[in-house]
Amino acid sequence: MKNSILVLIVIAFGPAIVAGAGVPAPAYRSELRIPYCTVDGNVLTLNAFLPIDAKKPTPVMVDIHGGWWSGGEPVTGIPDYLAKKGIALFSISYRLGERGGFPQNIRDCRNAIRFIRKNAARFNIDPDRIDCMGGSAGGHLSLMVAMVPDDFDDGGPTDELEGYSARVAGCFGFIAPTDFIRFWNQGPDDAVTSAYGGITFRVPDPKIPYDSRPRLRMLFHGITPDSPEHMALYRRMCPMGQVRKDVPPLLICDGDIDPIVPGLHGKLLHEKLQNLGADTTYWMSVNGGHAFPSGDGFMDLLDAFLIRTLKLTE
Template structure:
């Protein structure tokens, strides 16, 4: 466990975090220094900085990510070759498809990245998932336009359009277009839940979604978050604005009457109260609507680590997801 921390240590990031011998004048030689200062501040408490970076790893700049990978001299899942699948004219309207290592027409696991609806990308958020899941399935990571360029409703429409494009090209890409598992982390969990409960987004593609995996989302009932006072409310306020009607319309919990995707695995960080409350309430609503839905608390992890470590050997969340996917595709 704590693989990202070990990667940073192996890369010599401690040198990048040093507050002496260079300061601002040395910044050009330390491509991560600006990122570290912005996200976590500068401190001699290396463990505190490392813990902060693990939690906020998805917000590191591409230059910092590239330098860390270069320094540690190792490849992760994102380095596996992928086929690009555009579905619109905007550069962000693209999916990256990682073919299965098995023959035939395996199911597809389609991942939707997080980032608070305002940042994130489909390449630097997959981590170990392609290498792990392509052992039995095709894997795709869906990109979508972000707020404030577009509304959150348009983000959901982008996700739906991406799924439609993937299905139409399934023969070339090598998967069964009628057996899809949607997976989303954080804001991506909200988008996955929304398109898998409100059939207006996917339309004729709705029935192809056999199962949904949600990783530590807290936006299943947006209004309850927006009316709170925690860190989630501050994060959500930047993307959601003040339109209460929109909060309700785009909250998956208000769309749990049938039809829904038939099978759901909802995971949340055990120590994160808002995510736990939302996950449990959403599961109860899905069950009332006739769906098979289970919720699992993941101990000894954080919001960022849950996503980063999915697909690694010995990871509890990975075991939960593997068992769920195997059951769904076998049914």
């Protein structure tokens, strides 16, 4: 079947000197478009980047891409800050736009974790040392993977993944919308009244700041937070609705002047979790926009987080 073709490539990522590290990074090989799940007729795939000469099972980072839950794709290479530590990377696809939405895309991401754990021996990875990460929509999804309980009502594992946990050891989520009701209220109206009195709804407009409503309307399959029941659904599908003490360690990051997710969504989530005694670390990129975290000291903070959650040895 065309969608099930496995592409194996040996990549010359290394031995390459990682900037600032002073030691060679391990060589990696990649396996691209590995099917991990078939759901509702959709074959979902992931890309794997695996250390070639690992003498023992390696720790894992699972990358979840952004793109307003409607676009984007898995990465095709591994960043230096993971490669220099010998961390295996899996970058996953999930159902996008109308064929995805909530909770379908959350279910897909959790099933990818289950697939990776099920195939730990095949990939020579440690099933007890799996973190996840993502930015923007991927930040939301990675936080949800980390924070939801085992019995979260997303449809659960597909038959072949029954019995495998979707739990992770830690999560690095950045520039993520964490409160969908707030995000809805921050966005401008998307209702359009015609000359004849009818109401239609416009599509997202990239020129409009914080244009969340058309996207959320689509991703929630037409449901808006217009009643207590619908507000409860919006809460359940975002990190602010999953706050509890016993979440795995989280590294939560905002951009100070983010033009897409306004108002430091991550800071409020971090504070709410800290009030319960959860293990969270917060970073705000001063003058940072909707991008990977920046600023003096951030990469040291990220390194320390990876060392702690993935139990790395220096």
